[in-house]
Amino acid sequence: MAGVVTRFAPSPTGPLHLGHAYSALLGHDMARAAGGRFLLRFEDTDLQRSKPEWKAAIVEDLQWLGLRWDAPPHQQSLQIAAYSARLQPLIDAGLLYPCSCTRGDIRAALAAPQEGVAHQVYPGTCRHRPMADRRPGDALRLNLTKALAALAHENLEFFETGPAHDGQHRLDPAKAQSQIGDIVLYRKDEEIVAYFLASAFDDADQGISHVVRGEDLFDFTPIQVILQHLLRLPTPIYHHHALIRDDQGKRLAKRDDARAIAKYRAEGVTPAEIRRMVGL
Ligand code: GLU
Numbered sequence: 628m629a630g631v632v633t634r635f636a637p638s639p640t641g642p643l644h645l646g647h648a649y650s651a652l653l654g655h656d657m658a659r660a661a662g663g664r665f666l667l668r669f670e671d672t673d674l675q676r677s678k679p680e681w682k683a684a685i686v687e688d689l690q691w692l693g694l695r696w697d698a699p700p701h702q703q704s705l706q707i708a709a710y711s712a713r714l715q716p717l718i719d720a721g722l723l724y725p726c727s728c729t730r731g732d733i734r735a736a737l738a739a740p741q742e743g744v745a746h747q748v749y750p751g752t753c754r755h756r757p758m759a760d761r762r763p764g765d766a767l768r769l770n771l772t773k774a775l776a777a778l779a780h781e782n783l784e785f786f787e788t789g790p791a792h793d794g795q796h797r798l799d800p801a802k803a804q805s806q807i808g809d810i811v812l813y814r815k816d817e818e819i820v821a822y823f824l825a826s827a828f829d830d831a832d833q834g835i836s837h838v839v840r841g842e843d844l845f846d847f848t849p850i851q852v853i854l855q856h857l858l859r860l861p862t863p864i865y866h867h868h869a870l871i872r873d874d875q876g877k878r879l880a881k882r883d884d885a886r887a888i889a890k891y892r893a894e895g896v897t898p899a900e901i902r903r904m905v906g907l
Pocket residue numbers: 636637638670739826838839840841844
């Protein structure tokens with residue numbers, strides 16, 4: 628398959644563990660098998676938790692695994708002003724509103740979703756507020772009802788090649804309303820841009836043909852498809868893979884140092900053994 632471009636997009640907030648290695652190797656192998664390109668992106672918009680030393684450690688682990696990427700790593704933190712400027716068409720279309728709900732709520736809503744942490748559907752407290760009422764410190768939220776109405780005549784769908792959900796998926800607007808709601812896209816005073824938004828822009832800018840990532844993000848793909856349509860960005864093919872779990876069936880989180888690649892390396896495990904451990 629010509630034109631295959633995949634990416635590995637870690638948040639540099641901890642060490643690379645087996646689950647990440649699996650994701651990176653899978654995306655890499657898929658691109659190489661097709662004679663395509665493999666890219667690395669640091670999703671480091673959370674400026675408090677992202678650390679340069681984690682980026683360096685991730686690069687070292689990926690290189691040790693034998694992975695090479697076809698362009699310098701993309702760093703989202705350098706693009707935050709540019710991402711927010713690209714929201715203007717949505718503001719002009721009246722699809723965003725300012726929101727002054729608490730920072731804690733918003734920070735939680737902006738982070739990449741995690742398994743076991745339920746996505747909070749916003750109750751709509753600030754939905755009535757016009758953009759003219761925007762105050763410093765307000766976040767910008769998407770009015771999902773209006774957004775879906777604006778997209779009423781578009782085919783909101785995506786194609787999935789991951790084993791658990793293989794096939795075409797058509798979005799159900801009612802389900803989007805009840806499960807996604809009015810998401811925060813941007814918060815000016817802290818210069819934070821939502822993971823969903825930055826990732827949708829980057830997948831388009833980097834020409835990603837296949838998004839290879841963990842199963843935990845499958846349920847959030849509709850948000851990205853809605854944003855892609857609103858922002859006139861292409862929808863890539865998605866490939867959500869199974870999560871690597873520990874002996875108790877718990878997902879390996881980044882803070883689970885027990886499965887960190889660096890630890891295996893120190894113990895003398897080889898990259899080929901890591902591949903076998905994740906089932907490749
Ligand atoms: N940055 C996300 C994470 O580390 C990955 C998002 C994606 O691959 O789309 O969980």
